[in-house]
Amino acid sequence: xxxxxxxxxxxxxxxxxxxxxxxxxxxxxxxxxxxxxxxxxxxxxxxxxxxxxxxxxxxxxxxxxxxxxxxxxxxxxxxxxxxxxxxxxxxxxxxxxxxxxxxxxxxxxxxxxxxxxxxxxxxxxxxxxxxxxxxxxxxxxxxxxxxxxxxxxxxxxxxxxxxxxxxxxxxxxxxxxxxxxxxxxxxxxxxxxxxxxxxxxxxxxxxxxxxxxxxxxxxxxxxxxxxxxxxxxxxxxxxxxxxxxxxxxxxxxxxxxxxxxxxxxxxxxxxxxxxxxxxxxxxxxxxxxxxxxxxxxxxxxxxxxxxxxxxxxxxxxxxxxxxxxxxxxxxxxxxxxxxxxxxxxxxxxxxxxxxxxxxxxxxxxxxxxxxxxxxxxxxxxxxxxxxxxxxxxxxxxxxxxxx
Amino acid sequence: xxxxxxxxxxxxxxxxxxxxxxxxxxxxxxxxxxxxxxxxxxxxxxxxxxxxxxxxxxxxxxxxxxxxxxxxxxxxxxxxxxxxxxxxxxxxxxxxxxxxxxxxxxxxxxxxxxxxxxxxxxxxxxxxxxxxxxxxxxxxxxxxxxxxxxxxxxxxxxxxxxxxxxxxxxxxxxxxxxxxxxxxxxxxxxxxxxxxxxxxxxxxxxxxxxxxxxxxxxxxxxxxxxxxxxxxxxxxxxxxxxxxxxxxxxxxxxxxx
Numbered sequence: 001x002x003x004x005x006x007x008x009x010x011x012x013x014x015x016x017x018x019x020x021x022x023x024x025x026x027x028x029x030x031x032x033x034x035x036x037x038x039x040x041x042x043x044x045x046x047x048x049x050x051x052x053x054x055x056x057x058x059x060x061x062x063x064x065x066x067x068x069x070x071x072x073x074x075x076x077x078x079x080x081x082x083x084x085x086x087x088x089x090x091x092x093x094x095x096x097x098x099x100x101x102x103x104x105x106x107x108x109x110x111x112x113x114x115x116x117x118x119x120x121x122x123x124x125x126x127x128x129x130x131x132x133x134x135x136x137x138x139x140x141x142x143x144x145x146x147x148x149x150x151x152x153x154x155x156x157x158x159x160x161x162x163x164x165x166x167x168x169x170x171x172x173x174x175x176x177x178x179x180x181x182x183x184x185x186x187x188x189x190x191x192x193x194x195x196x197x198x199x200x201x202x203x204x205x206x207x208x209x210x211x212x213x214x215x216x217x218x219x220x221x222x223x224x225x226x227x228x229x230x231x232x233x234x235x236x237x238x239x240x241x242x243x244x245x246x247x248x249x250x251x252x253x254x255x256x257x258x259x260x261x262x263x264x265x266x267x268x269x270x271x272x273x274x275x276x277x278x279x280x281x282x283x284x285x286x287x288x289x290x291x292x293x294x295x296x297x298x299x300x301x302x303x304x305x306x307x308x309x310x311x312x313x314x315x316x317x318x319x320x321x322x323x324x325x326x327x328x329x330x331x332x333x334x335x336x337x338x339x340x341x342x343x344x345x346x347x348x349x350x351x352x353x354x355x356x357x358x359x360x361x362x363x364x365x366x367x368x369x370x371x372x373x374x375x376x377x378x379x380x381x382x383x384x385x386x387x388x389x390x391x392x393x394x395x396x397x398x399x400x401x402x403x
Numbered sequence: 404x405x406x407x408x409x410x411x412x413x414x415x416x417x418x419x420x421x422x423x424x425x426x427x428x429x430x431x432x433x434x435x436x437x438x439x440x441x442x443x444x445x446x447x448x449x450x451x452x453x454x455x456x457x458x459x460x461x462x463x464x465x466x467x468x469x470x471x472x473x474x475x476x477x478x479x480x481x482x483x484x485x486x487x488x489x490x491x492x493x494x495x496x497x498x499x500x501x502x503x504x505x506x507x508x509x510x511x512x513x514x515x516x517x518x519x520x521x522x523x524x525x526x527x528x529x530x531x532x533x534x535x536x537x538x539x540x541x542x543x544x545x546x547x548x549x550x551x552x553x554x555x556x557x558x559x560x561x562x563x564x565x566x567x568x569x570x571x572x573x574x575x576x577x578x579x580x581x582x583x584x585x586x587x588x589x590x591x592x593x594x595x596x597x598x599x600x601x602x603x604x605x606x607x608x609x610x611x612x613x614x615x616x617x618x619x620x621x622x623x624x625x626x627x628x629x630x631x632x633x634x635x636x637x638x639x640x641x642x643x644x645x646x647x648x649x650x651x652x653x654x655x656x657x658x659x660x
Contacts, residue, residue, distance in 0.1 A: 357653070358654060360622070
């Protein structure tokens with residue numbers, strides 16, 4: 001038992017739940033760190049002020065918000081004024097793409113993204129097309145990597161923005177962000193990156209990587225949901241997507257969600273201190289899962305890059321097996337996972353990321369995604385390694401595609 | 404409704420599917436149906452005696468509700484006459500399972516279609532109707548993009564293996580030489596896809612077996628329609644002849660011997 005366990009139990013985590021369930025779906029949702037909850041609590045009652053108020057209770061709220069802003073700035077090596085709080089990563093992506101595109105449309109109407117962007121980016125760009133923008137999608141290689149050459153091939157004199165995710169949330173492939181950022185800076189094209197999948201797993205530094213706009217989420221570093229950040233480099237102008245009383249320097253109106261802001265700041269502080277150790281532990285789990293599963297299960301394959309890969313991500317596929325069946329069978333064994341299978345999605349389309357890797361529909365169907373996190377133990381990893389070969393074997397016996 | 408919000412009966416059939424397997428023989432009808440919506444696949448086998456379904460087996464590559472509907476319909480069809488079995492609708496199956504999430508209704512379609520396909524296959528067998536196989540024109544017309552991307556991802560010659568390093572490679576069936584090339588390449592690069600318009604590999608048995616045992620991914624009943632990209636090959640458009648659907652496949656190289 002690790003000390004994390006003790007902490008978790010002290011702060012009200014249900015021990016039974018942690019023992020009974022192997023949760024390997026940290027990419028989908030994370031529990032809030034107990035220390036974060038503790039930091040948030042006073043903001044619901046004693047420190048309830050509105051930063052717009054001119055009295056001392058309002059002033060105290062302003063102080064709390066600005067200290068939190070500084071903590072987030074420290075987390076990504078930015079300036080305090082460059083941090084804008086939003087309601088989460090989806091809103092940050094909207095503000096970055098819509099806000100920037102609408103404000104700068106006189107400079108050009110062309111935007112470059114990749115084939116494997118998060119669904120929120122894809123759907124925002126579909127909307128931008130209706131507003132007269134043209135979008136180019138950069139393909140990725142078989143491991144999910146974007147190549148700078150392919151961005152160059154798509155550049156026009158109308159290109160105003162490049163948006164490439166820092167790392168892919170499904171297959172875990174890490175992009176050459178510094179390279180892309182430096183190139184865009186030279187060409188005077190703005191560079192946005194959705195860094196949600198990489199948060200807390202890779203060291204983020206907007207200066208080192210020449211990033212102009214960056215999306216962050218709170219829950220992905222074990223903070224509360226409903227709060228996120230858009231980093232906007234000094235000097236970049238964008239239109240607000242939410243209009244109101246002019247909070248957040250007019251870029252995002254609405255009374256500040258102070259408990260959320262404090263929670264996210266605390267989560268970032270903890271992450272900054274503990275990330276190195278945590279990543280090392282997660283990397284151990286990840287490598288153990290990959291090695292054992294590939295060894296134990298014939299005709300199983302790793303999706304994504306073998307090395308340039310998030311330390312928490314395992315994405316595999318198994319010949320002849322459908323992902324939702326896999327997910328349901330593991331669920332029966334108290335193991336929670338994810339899949340890129342069409343059958344588990346709202347649209348019945350297979351994962352666009354796996355298709356962009358060059359997989360056929362039937363292969364994308366058989367994918368299994370395991371993501372580990374702060375409260376996993378070696379027991380969870382062992383449970384998966386034990387259960388998975390049995391489940392795959394049973395489902396293969398049902399399958400006409402496996403001989 | 405979440406796609407996983409299944410009834411207890413669906414989950415029971417998923418966990419303990421009835422009548423899984425295959426059958427062979429004179430009195431066996433075989434049906435195979437793919438789902439154009441989600442890519443599921445289902446196979447049914449029926450054994451018929453005195454115009455009644457005496458035994459029935461299935462295999463499926465599909466989600467939870469695909470497994471459950473197939474299992475359910477085998478129970479419903481067993482013992483019925485062929486005419487009765489043909490009348491089973493997708494609604495009957497869903498009702499019998501205490502309902503399915505709306506987004507999963509097409510799965511029950513699949514099971515009913517596969518059963519019907521098996522019955523028709525049996526009837527055809529007994530009616531002695533011989534189907535004349537239409538031979539496809541093998542070396543078809545020039546493919547869109549073939550000229551534009553020549554030596555920029557399109558190759559007429561694959562002797563220099565180093566030009567395929569790190570590339571997802573598609574090889575179009577142009578006879579035994581293309582099969583041999585696919586096998587050879589698959590020993591050097593991780594992703595080789597072989598595309599043929601046939602239902603089977605038309606080559607010597609030895610070569611066909613070698614291909615199937617290799618790492619090469621085979622696409623049957625498919626036709627290459629178009630090669631696309633910017634400057635170099637980035638993807639191809641494929642026509643699935645069986646389903647009559649078109650889809651994109653991301654590749655970096657195409658070999659047309």
